[in-house]
Amino acid sequence: MELKEDTPIVILNFKTYLESTGERAVELASACQKVADETGVNIAVAPQHMDLSRVAGAVEIPVMAQHIDPIRAGGHTGSVLAECALEAGARGTLINHSERRMLLADVEAVISRVRELDMVSVVCTNNVQTTAAAAALEPDFVAVEPPELIGSGIPVSKAEPEVVTGSVDAVKKINPDVKVLCGAGISTGDDMKAARDLGAEGVLLASGIILADDPERALLDLVSKI
Numbered sequence: 438m439e440l441k442e443d444t445p446i447v448i449l450n451f452k453t454y455l456e457s458t459g460e461r462a463v464e465l466a467s468a469c470q471k472v473a474d475e476t477g478v479n480i481a482v483a484p485q486h487m488d489l490s491r492v493a494g495a496v497e498i499p500v501m502a503q504h505i506d507p508i509r510a511g512g513h514t515g516s517v518l519a520e521c522a523l524e525a526g527a528r529g530t531l532i533n534h535s536e537r538r539m540l541l542a543d544v545e546a547v548i549s550r551v552r553e554l555d556m557v558s559v560v561c562t563n564n565v566q567t568t569a570a571a572a573a574l575e576p577d578f579v580a581v582e583p584p585e586l587i588g589s590g591i592p593v594s595k596a597e598p599e600v601v602t603g604s605v606d607a608v609k610k611i612n613p614d615v616k617v618l619c620g621a622g623i624s625t626g627d628d629m630k631a632a633r634d635l636g637a638e639g640v641l642l643a644s645g646i647i648l649a650d651d652p653e654r655a656l657l658d659l660v661s662k663i
């Protein structure tokens with residue numbers, strides 16, 4: 438996944454909102470492309486599996502899967518195979534999102550699988566302890582998101598800054614090559630700036646942009662103070 442060095446990272450998780458489904462997923466991804474082109478900020482999008490190839494065909498910015506299963510090719514009906522996600526245009530994947538929790542062994546297996554395919558791994562965690570555990574598995578990114586703040590509009594960077602700073606410190610001690618993102622309730626430029634000031638390299642977010650009256654304007658505001 439091509440990301441500009443020393444440049445903040447925004448990953449927009451489309452989740453399963455109607456506002457980010459089907460053709461609206463393509464429109465939203467195109468708006469993200471426009472903001473990335475105008476500002477130079479690294480913006481990646483994570484559409485639903487069924488929308489992944491149509492989104493990847495419409496934009497240049499990195500497209501990620503929301504989940505990949507710990508499997509190899511074969512008889513795994515209904516599962517998501519890493520090779521399929523790659524061929525659909527995914528350059529990475531979220532792993533262990535709080536809305537798609539996994540066993541630790543499966544998290545490790547998916548990190549290995551996507552690394553084999555030169556795809557980027559973003560392991561989602563819920564606190565400092567799980568962030569430390571995830572860092573030991575050597576993903577490319579960890580994204581710490583306290584579940585109680587997800588979808589709340591109350592930004593983690595203001596409501597629980599110690600979760601962000603504690604995660605940054607823990608990862609630095611365990612594996613400084615792992616980059617730290619934070620998420621949950623993030624929606625404004627102040628939230629993003631606060632996250633960066635706490636040591637995060639960027640943010641993982643959803644509703645603050647997807648459910649905004651004008652998602653493109655909301656995204657421009659999000660990156661306006663970095």
Ligand SMILES: O=C(CO)COP(=O)(O)O
Pocket residue numbers: 450534582586587588589590620621622623641642643644645
């Ligand atoms: O779960 C999240 C991103 O993956 C955070 O969701 P919100 O931005 O809606 O709080």
